[in-house]
Amino acid sequence: MTATTLFPAARETPATTARRHPRIVSIAGSDPSGGAGIQADIKSISAHGGYAMAAITALTAQNTRGVQQVHVPPAAFLRAQLDALSADITIDAVKIGMLGSAEVMEAVGGWLAQTRPAAVVLDPVMVATSGDVLMPPEALAALLALLPHTDLVTPNIPELGALLGRPEAGDWAQAVAQGRELAAAHNVRVLVKGGHLPGEACLDALVEADGTVHEFTAPRIHTANTHGTGCSLSSAVATLQAQTGDWVESVRTAKAWLVGALESSAVLEVGAGAGPVNHLHGLWGSAAPALDSFSRLLWNDCAPQRQAIFGLEFIRELAAGTLHRDHFAYYLAQDALYLGAYSRVLARASALAPTEAEQKFWASGAQGCLDVELALHRDWLSRYPIESPQGPVTKHYVDHLQAVAFAGTYGEVVAAVLPCYWLYAEVGRVLHADYLRYDGAHPYGSWLETYADDDFAQATATAIGFLDGAARNGSGAERARMREAFAHSAQYEVDFFDAPHRQLGAPAARP
Template identity: 70%
Template sequence: MSGTAAFASTEAAAWTGRAPRPPRVLSIAGSDPSGGAGIQADIKAISAHGGYAMAAIAALTAQNTQGVQGVHVPPAAFLTRQLESLSADIAIDAVKIGMLANASVMDAVGEWLAKTRPPVVVLDPVMVATSGDALMDADAREALLRLLGLAHLATPNLAELAVLAGEPPAATWEAALRQGKALAAAHGTAVLVKGGHLEGNECPDALLGPDGSVEVFAGPRVDTANTHGTGCSLSSALATLQARTGSWPASVRRAKAWLTGALRTADSLALGHGHGPLNHFHELWGSQAPSAGAFTRSLWEDVAPQREAIFALDFIKDLASGTLDARHFAYYLAQDAQYLNAYSRVLSRASALAPTEDEQRFWADGAQNCLAVELSLHRDWLSRHPLDVAQGPVTKHYVDHLQAVAFAGSYAEVAAAVLPCYWLYAEVGRVLHADYLKAGHPEGGHPGDDGGTEAGAHPYGEWLETYADDAFAEATARAVAIVDAAAARGSEQERARMRAAFIHSAQYEVDFFDAPRRHA
């Protein structure tokens, strides 16, 4: 199985949509009788993300929150019987592989994978438990490396990454990325490098493609000792989400947001005397509809760093002052025109999913506006500053994210994903237009017919006026209200997915404004 091909094809799979049934996700791992890790944690994580969980047990352990006291490995032939029995009867959408104790067990799993070719395979190379206990025979490394070539994504912690790379554990984030890149390239699979074992208040993760691509996901470190089963749970969540979304970046972002919540609420379980388990069902158990306006207010607070980052960009500062290089503005508009073409289809999808005629009309009008009004404005500008450019990397990633949500997510998730394009755009337009007027520029300061500007006119005044008009502000307020109402109707789990989609889009808005200086 080519990891490179799978990495590319799953990104594109968002266009095809997914069957309405829950994804059928198989965990191949060891059993943890305390319920915090292994098969038991996998079943919880799969279920928490809307999947139907199945399990083939590769090992039995005697363990609790304080450590592993014993491991029993059934014959590899019996694991093969479990796997063949399942695949002979049930269509499997995703496979998560956890603890495989020896080379014969790994080879058995590899032979089954080679025959069945599941569409999603996530390999969590469990070698060391949170407690520090070794869970794998020392001679199994080579067999595990062979198994990597049959996976689409590997999720090692830093200690496991070092073993696979044949190097000492990385002491820095840069060293971890270097090891992950080498592993991804050598075995043709994507690798999720996790920064949880590094020092500091931040806990970044990075999705490394076999083609050398890198996407970093920032996140705070959660202060808790209850981290038993973190790797098992994350990898199972990723397998389930990938079967639903078809996008590794979207799956990582959602799973990371869920895992952060599971860690933040883990102490409430008060289980055991060592490293306790995560709170896998924190979204379900904490489900309660927010009060009117509370959800979107919290979203706005969540993206405070992104809002601050936008106004700190040189592109925005130069746009406000009128000193922005015309080539950079033309690149921005050329990318925006391509983005809006895809964005209009996402808004049409929101219209198709909307529960009321009023909301259907709102999103349909937004889709039409993208094509009829905004694109005509961009074509007018680009006729004065011609620039023929291909779709940039930021534009592609933003569009891929929106399409993944639009064709695999719920109506509420789609509404949340498109909201930053309204809300952050309106905020940028409001602030820049106010500064534009404060600086003494008159309304209607438009470029001259020769491509220059009238004396004293702001070269980008027409654009600033268009995006600060009352109609756009009203549309933004309506979109915010729709998202708030959808959040009130949904479950806590759906609200968590809405939040992840919104924050993801907000970060892409930052990157989109910054792209002209990086790629023009």
Template identity: 55%
Template sequence: MTGTSLAAAAPTPVRAVAIPRVLSIAGTDPTGGAGVQADLKSIGALGGYGMAVVTALVAQNTRGVREVHVPPTTFLAAQLDAVSDDVEIDAVKIGMLQSAEIIGTVRRWLGRVRPPIVVLDPVMVATSGDRLLDPAAEEALRELARDVDLVTPNLAELAVLTGRARATSWAQAVDDAQTLARDTGTTVLLKGGHLDGADCPDAIVAADGAVHEVGGARVETRHTHGTGCSLSSAMATLRAGGATWPEALRRAKTWLTGALAHADALRVGQGNGPIDHFHELRGAASMVPASWSTLAWEQAAAVRADVDELEFVRGLGEGTLPREAFLRYLAQDAIYLGEYSRVLAKASALAPTPEEQTFWARSAESAIVEERRLHESHLGATVAAPAPQTLAYTNHLHASARSYAELVAALLPCFWLYTDLGIRLATRRHDEHPYDDWLAMYGDPAFTAATARATEIADAAALEAGPIERARMDAAFARSMEHEREFFARA
């Protein structure tokens, strides 16, 4: 690239916009599952306005590629200029670039226009494992990776970019992503979808090595065509809308998981079909709010499994937990409940309806009166100092009160996880169980009903929220689940 590189220039601050204008630079897919067609669907599904510049015309379907026609780079440059001469671009997503000449054309345009957000999906390796680019193009793409804000390789592409063997474990993949981020100075979206196992983690890996992991469960479907295209364009849209990269990943992953879960119903093609980009909009409106809480709970599957395996939880259910460990837990829980009740009062103050105000106010009263009675019956007048885990959790809840939707998402695990444990552990209750009163409280039908109502409220808030607010809801829920795990682990 001639002139000043993008990496050397002062970064352009991200200016959140209500409807991000996002440009996709990629090839085509006439069946609509990948390339610019998938990008445009993803951008629209997540609240953006999509535009497209075509790098190649691809004759393909769900069973494979038949032929590729690459227009002259002069025409590519003309398309790029036609858009940027007229439209203010908030983000750019770059997909398939077939040659060093094409990559150079795009880099020169980026250097001149300097869009605020640039996301690169480095299409370098076919599903068969064959390399798609010649060595000159691969090197040009490595250099382009230095000039963008986010690069989203799959594991095969990550191996090419780092010059290493393809990762076969999550730990190895994280190390490779940290190497790429450090060497390029670019944030990396690490995708774990091509690893084996039921878990499907992704992560944002910053240039300083920081890793922001987002867990998830694998969706069993063969219809994954265009997943990489769709995720990268979703990330560009959400970031332009004001989300941080970790917030964008949480929201995009929730959306993408749903798109994969609904893919089979599309029945498009006879091969590896597309995902359902508009699953959140399709069908009855009632399907949308249910999807938020269900997916949030599914995304926390790994944390829930960790909780079940904790020595404290196992001992609590079996009645073998040492008394001093239970008292340590109750002492911290009493401190937690004092702050928790204040957060519930904040939810009541922010609630949009009298009915919801009443629900949260009664929950606050219950936290103070009903549940504290349990603590006092065991602890008496004992007062403990707050543990770091307790402070971290309550600080997170208070910080989540910047909006009603985010706050109710943060509060939901305080209901749901305890109800889940209470119902499952209730089968172990007996008159001589040393902690029967704890099991009885959280397995009580009234608490189960309160959890159901809190879930309904959170789902309704998700329905009203925009994509950025939903991303914050996802993050708040996930963080509360992690705090619950650490709270139990500390005991």
């Protein structure tokens, strides 16, 4: 439809609303977990520079794992909320989400007919991300009756099929065809969202009432944190439309923002189910972590891995001097293979480093790895000869490091290589203290003495400092990737120490 206003002289056009913060009303249900509904809308509107207002249609008892209960207040009270807003405040756009009953939908439709807002976006919330049904089937006719008051409707694939009374589309072409059918039948724009379809590309299409299609594509973000994506996208589009007056541009910008919100969602760590997107990633991305707060965050993150390392048979037996020579030889052989690849990743860090000091540090580390590898072959492996091809853990660890080195930023590479410094230094600190208390000649004493190297401890502290510097200079999304790269490497450190026992088994079980 082409929306007009009841009092044109008292309202601003899109061109004038762009000069201030547009006032957006969200008409939706409440999500106490904060990831969807009114709470998500307020964050999304605020993230795009809008002033968020809300009229609550339903109260839910829900979290990231599902919806437990829904309470729908009287429709008359919702209408009272809406009338109070429009009697006092100029409304630049409306986003409509969960409407819990036909009576609520009729109340909203009556208010829209009277106030005729400049832009109305309807997100037909029928099924939650968790799979919970949020709208009774008999309310479908009342929902369709809202479309004449709507500029844009944003169904996902199942909702699009439900609005047409058809099975959900099985592929993208069928979804776009259903979008055209809905747009033509109700003279409304339809944003067809392809997130439910398989594939590495995530397609959306803005379908005009005349059948014109504008497609948008983005890489699929593999994350479980998808709670409230529909709410967040639709409220972002409504806010942007109030500023730009251009539906195509509004959808394009909102989609790009949602990609960033999904990419950085892991930093929130909310709930055990489908977590929320990071609505404020742009704001938080500009707030750099102070001093060593990022490295302290990573150290806390890897507490389970640190605990797991000291519970491993390999570490306990190494400290006690009871480690079987074959297990030790396997570890040495794998370490030599690992260090050859690790040196190349450190060289990559040197190439990406922003300062001369960092370049020299990582280049020196790369050379040091080669020196250690030669020493392993010359001094230790000559005493513990073993023919050991690259083991599965070594391969996976090296593949991870090389993947980050090939595609990651400087900060990501530093985060990926740091556990080899930091966790090794922590193991060394503990094992060397145990060695000093050992009574008698320790069979691995000269090896354990290398753990107490002051230069390595200082190098570890320097690497941690470079990590914090990279985190301060990076974006929120980059810090999320740094955190992920560090977490993977930390787990590989555990697996690397555990590999001798896993690959060779108990000594008594071998011939």
